[in-house]
Amino acid sequence: MAKRCGFSGLEILLMVLFVAMTAVAVGFIAYTVTQQSSESRDQEPTPTPTPEVPAIPYLIGVGRADITGPVGDVPFMGYANLDQTAGGIHMRLYSRAFIVDDGSKRVLFVSADIGMVSQRLRLEVLRGLQAKYGDLxxxxxxxxxxxxxxxxxxxxxQYTLFMITSKGYIKSSIQIIVQGIVKSIERAHENLRPGRIFINKGELEESNLNRSPHSYMNNPEEERKRYNGNTDKQVVVLKFTDMDGDGIGMISWFAVHPVSMNSSNHMVSGDNLGYASYLFEQDKNIGSLPGRGPFVATFASSNLGDVSPNTRGPHCLNTGESCDYLNSSCPIGGTKMCVAFGPGNNMFESTRIIGENIFKKSKELYSSTKQEVRGPIHFAHQWLNMSDITIQINSTHTAKTCKPALGHSFAGGTIDGGGALNFTQGAVEGDPFWDGIRDAILGPPSNETQDCHRPKPILFSTGEMNWPLPWHPVIVDVQLITIGSVAIVAIPGEVTTMSGRRIREAVKKELESSHAFANTEVVIAGLCNIYTHYITTYEEYQIQRYEAASTIYGPHTLSAYIQSYRGLARAIAEGTEAELPKGPEPPFFTDSQLFSLLPLNPVDKTPDNSSFGEVLEQVDPVYTVGQVASVTFVAGNPRNSGDMTDKTFVTVEKLHNSTQTWSVVHTDASWETRFHWIKGTSGLSNATVEWHIPQSAQSGFYRIRHFGHYKEFRNLKPVFTAYEGVSDVFKVNKRIYY
Incomplete structure (x- = not known):
């Protein structure tokens, strides 16, 4: 048998096919790897590791303090309705402070649950800080x-118009606010630690409505086309963390009026923005009662001047029909009948819905933020005489601001709170009847002031009214702070949507003229440092709706502010902030110059055969989650309790069967409780406490307690005595048992 020394034809064919297939496979793999490498170079995937830690971190401090004040008899600040006085608590009010230090400069931003910051309030806070920290x-x-x-x-x-609409200068009210703001700053100062700041922004729909669309439409068409709507939908969030990335605080800005709680409300409340803060802090400070815990979240005001939360729009209360578009009035009942509603069926539900919307969007932005804020801190500030500013309109023309004055439409109110009598929005002519009464009592406006404010028909020429004190301020703060690429413009009033856009654009352009600033995020912070009513555009001013009638320095008010803020931004960009002229300082009137129209509260009394804290209407023995437990006590005036900051008029307490002890599950700062103080006659009053039992409530036994003080005279001197009351024990079930 012969020996094989070669390969058959089939074997050779198979070997060739194997080599060829291997070559193809290797080539395909090489091609694939090459393509993936090429694509990865062209389109690098976004990495998700923690951003690089800056070489020199910021020092960051956050703090919060109670500023609720005396919740009986004192008028609310906002609707200018003397009948809307405090009678209990829906939610407690807080000051929230944020300090940022870059190693050489430091800034402090405070957002407080109040109507606005007044000049007097700012001056007293600064005096308190000076006494404690010197020039820091x-x-x-x-x-x-x-x-x-x-x-x-x-x-x-400290100005007459505002004192008249809030029954004067009320020391017990302002002292609590000043002390609370200073305390929030102290806590932030004590908590300073190395940390980092991140920024994020997004859009929030169906949570605000322009309440003066007719005015907005008078802005240039080409300008309006640059924006998606007649309100700003943008939410801007600053996230503060320690160096380990753990959150310590948050600021959110969104343009909406906190007027979900209407003028019929008598319980102190933070409204929709206050509720958003409540939700965020409760979410982060797990297990803490409201107002407690280290995490601080504030929802600050922005360019909300013409923005309402009442998204169902204005309707006539008596007919259900839509109000007149031009002047927001009704055929029968006028402006008082024209009220905006929604999105809920009552003010509490609307507050909840808007607050939840803002909270959820801000939480989403907070959780997803990756862009870190880095860079030095700057700040610039001036005092201006806003009644006498010359504005360069163009290369050949100038204009001037005016002495303060309010127009007729100021008395017409808005769809969030209509005016009385026969005043309407959109008035460009005076009313002989009311003008005659004004002239007889106060004297007519000067020709100069009338000419300066046209087309505004002047109702009150407040800049020419100085008895017993000036009726309006003329010395006004303008201020700008920057933290890295974030610029916060402190606006001394309520700026409309388009006015805010113009200010943002002007500041951004001025800052970015310097190579030190790029991709600057400019935020409008509203109602800062001093209150000067509204700031509309020149075009909106011509329509003379409420916002324009309340633009007190005349048609060129916005231009004057833009000119001033551009100057501040230019100084920061060029590093010449220290060279800015300070301007004329504002007055600080002595207590003896101020007046109060709030009478002393009378001696408290009880019904016959009863005592303070005694139950008048008892709770039911059993409730189910979702129901309301209610109890009414014999009460004293809450003003008698003095400083109740960080305390409570109400507790809801749960019994622990194993130890037979009680623990507090809610206070009067809780969303779930409502403390109604109802003032009677001849010193009699009572307090009704409601607990809106949440779905999260555990089954078990509970009780409601009320704390207060009553006033009596002993030896001709007032004496304030503490009392407390407690309801019967009642049971809460998770579901109804049959």
């Missing part, structure tokens, strides 16, 4: 902003 916190690096809740206490102004 000053008018140029401290921004005080009000959330603009219309359900906070008044009485903290």
């Amino acid at each position: 916190y000053r008018q140029d690096n401290v921004v005080l902003s009000g959330t603009h809740t219309h359900s906070g206490l008044g009485g903290y102004f």
Whole structure:
């Protein structure tokens, strides 16, 4: 048998096919790897690791303190309705402070649950800070902003118009606010630690409505086309963390009026923005009672001047029909019958819905933020005489601001709170009847002031009214702070949507003229440092709706502010902030010059054969989650309790069967409780406490307690005595048993 020394034809064919297939496979793999490598170079995937830690971190401090004040008899600040006085608590009010230090400069931003920051309030806070910290916190690096809740206490102004609409200067009210703001700053100062800041922004729909669309439409068409709507939908969030990435605080800005709680409300409330803060802090401070815990979240005001939360729009109360588009009035009942509603069926539900919307969007942005804020801190500040500013309109023309004055439409109110009598929005002519009464009592406006304010028909020429004190301020703060690429413009009033856009654009352009600023995020912080009513565009001013009638320095008010803020931004961009002229300082009137129209509260009395704290209407023995437990006590005036900051008029307590002890599950700061104080006659009053039992409530036994003080005279001197009352024990079930 012969030996094989070669390969058959079939074997050779198979070997060739194997080599060829291997070559193809290797080539395909090489091609695939090459393509993937090429694509990865062209389109790098976004990495998700923690951003690089800056070489020199910021020092960051956050703090919160109670500023609720005396919740009986004191008028609210917002609707200018003397009948809307405090009678209990829906939610407690807080000041929230944020300090940022870059190693060489420091800024402080405070957002407080109040109607607005008044000049008097700012001056007293700065005096308190000066006494404690010297020159560390000053008018140029401290921004005080009000959330603009219309359900906070008044009485903290030093100008006559505001004192008249809040029954004067009420020391017990302003002292609590000043002390609370200073305490929130102290806590932030004590908590300073190395940390980081991140920024994020997004759009929130169906949570705000332009309440003066006719005015907005008078802005140039080409300008309006640059924006998606007649309100700003943008939410801007600053996230503060420690160096380990753990959150310590948050600021959110969104343009909406906190007027979900309407003028019929008598319980102190933070309204929709206050509720958003409540939700965020409760979410982060798990297990803490409201107002407690280390995490601080504030929802600050922005360019909300013409923005309502009442998204179902204005309708006539008596007919259900839509109000007149031009002047927001009804055929029968006028402006008082024209009221905006929604989105809920009552003010509490509307507050909840809007607050939840803002909270959820802000939480989403907070959780997803990746863009870190880095860079040095700057600040610039000036005082301006806003009644006498010359504005360069163009290369050949100038204009001037005016002495303060309010127009007829100021008395017409808005769809969030209509005026009385026969005043309407959109009035460009005076009314002989009311003008005659004004002239007889106050004297007519000067020709100069009338000419300066045209087409506004002047109702009150407040800049020419100085008895017993000036009726309006003329010395006004303008201020700008920057933290890295974030610029916060402190606006001394309520700026409309388009006015805010113009200010943002002007500041951004001026800052970015310097190579030190790029991709700057400019935020409008409203109602800061001093209150000067509204700021509309020149075009909106011509329509003379409420916002324009309340633009007190005339048609060129916005132009004057833009000119001033551009100057501040230019100084920061060029590093010449220290060279800015300070301007004329504002007055600080002595207590003896101020007046109060709030009478002393009378001696408290009880019904026959009863005592303070005794139950008048008892709770039911059994409730189910979703129901309301209610109890009514014999009460004293809450004003008798003095400083109740960080305390409570109400507790809801749960029994622990194993130890037979009680623990507090809710206070009067809780969303779930409502403390109604009802004033009777001849010193009699009572307090009704409601607990809206949440679905999260555990089954078990509960009780409601009420704390207060009553006033009596002993040896001709007032004496305030503490009392407390407690309901029967009642059971809460998770579901109904049959």
